[in-house]
Amino acid sequence: MDIYLLDWASLLLRWLHVITVIAWIGASFYFVWLDNHLVRPTADDLKAKGVDGELWAVHGGGFYNPQKYMVAPANLPQDLHWFYWESYWTWMSGFALFVVLYLCNASQMLIDPRVHTWGAPWQAVVAALGFLVVGSAVYDIACQALGRTKDGQIGNDGRVMAVVAAFVVLESWLACHLFAGRAAFLIVGATLATMMTANVAHWIIPGQKKVIAQMRAGQKPDPIYGQRGKQRSVHNTYFGLPVLIAMLSNHYGMLYQRPDNWLVLCVLMAAGVSIRIFFVKRHKGVNGWDSLGLAALLIGGLIVRMAPAPQAAAAAPVTLEQVQAIAAQRCLACHTGEVAQKGVRLDSAEGLSAHKAQIYQQVIVQRAMPLNNATGLTEEERALIGRWARQP
Structure with missing residues (x-):
């Protein structure tokens, strides 16, 4: 009965996780697309209202006219639609699934004695959780220390992302030398996912709430909150596909049951970033075929490198x-x-x-x-x- 109930818990948590992932990543992709398709208005009334960009779209038999204000509209409406529950529930459902399948069954799912010998399962559990905490801390410190231009403005994302890339490579190597390959892939993906949700919970939403509070109080909104939120949101869109491939890859033993499994994971994640770069450029009207070509080269290289050696014909049938x-x-x-x-x-x-x-x-x-x-x-x-x- 315990195994039966565990299977149901796994199924329902996985289903919830997939639903919330679709909602979160879908909303993230849409808003990146929206930002890259906005055009500056030509109508005087829109300029007077502070509209920084707009677009017209048709979908489902209706026409839509989204408008973006920089930093905020002069008159804030009472009814505002927020986008945060998708992120929170994605992380909570994913973490719950991680606990049920891996942490509560650490001796089988988290530990591989051929990779590393732990004194006790609880040590592996603590170490796995430590990866999530340390990863989020490293990323946040990088953003605050390096995520500004020389004149103090929010920017220099290249330096931040370089630190994140180096950390992911190091974390992938370390995780694959401490945990079972399947668990290691999941831990690296979960670390990036934790960074993403932390961005929403600690920077994007609190910043938006502060802007609203300032407006309600009749104060001029500080643009720094919008700039920080935008920076973290852009980072999240590049983390999304690497997280997805890390989560999907643990269903394929051919990927994680290799001595160089950490390198396989890093290459797959790099391909995910390249694919996302292609789509972002595409949204801006630029055909970034070089990014798509790099992704194809990385994936193709893996396919060739990982191809099994040809087997000689069997001398006799196997009974x-x-x-x-x-x-x-x-x-x-x-x-x-x-x-x-x-x-x-x-x-x-x-x-x-x-x-x-x-x-x-x-x-x-x-x-x-x-x-x-x-x-x-x-x-x-x-x-x-x-x-x-x-x-x-």
Whole structure:
């Protein structure tokens, strides 16, 4: 029953997480697109109101005319629509999923003795949480120390992002040498996601609230709050795709079960940034094919580098009895009897044959099973299972 309820908790949390991710990233992408398509108004009445940019759009059978004020309109309306719950719920649902699947099951999901030996599971849990805290602190210090131009204005994002990139490379290397590969990828992605939500919670929304409070009090709004919010919002849009690829990649053992898995993660994240740069340029009317080409080069390079070596033809067919012997030693700890994980039973010839395609996908293609290779499946045994699965 515990496993059954855990599966439901995992499913519902994952569903909530995906819903909120779509809402948050979708809103972020839309507002970046909107900012890059605004044009300065020509009408005198709009200029008099302080409108800095506007555009006309058509969607769903209606016409829309968004207008942006810099720093704020002269008369603040009472009914304001805020965009923050998407960010908060994305982080909370993702963190809850991380706790349920990884931290509460640290000995299996977080720790891989072949990578690093921890004295106790709680030490790995504390270290994993430490990555999130330290990452957010490093990024925030970089923004405050380096995120200004020589004349004191908000800017110099290149220096900030260079620090973030260097930190991500270091964190990826360290995480992949301390935790199971699957968990390490997730931790790095979660660190960036924590930076993003911290931007919303500690800078963007509080800054907007201060501007509103100043206006309600009849004071002139300080433009610094809008500038800081804009800076952090721009950073978030470049963090988004690297976070998504880190989250998706932990479903593919071929990525994280490699000695150079940290490098694979860094390359995938760099490709995500390049793809986002292409879209941002595209929004501005510039075809940044160089950015898209770089992403394709990075991903293509990974595909070539990670391609498995050609296997020699088997001298003799692999029998089901041979596979049963391997399964008995490597698989039955989780896939036997009524408590078989995911309902996949491999304790009989019928079970192995019925799940032949799944075995090939999980053991050979994705290399996701055994989980963290806890039972020590050898490469020779994996190759034998692959030959059996490919047999007619």
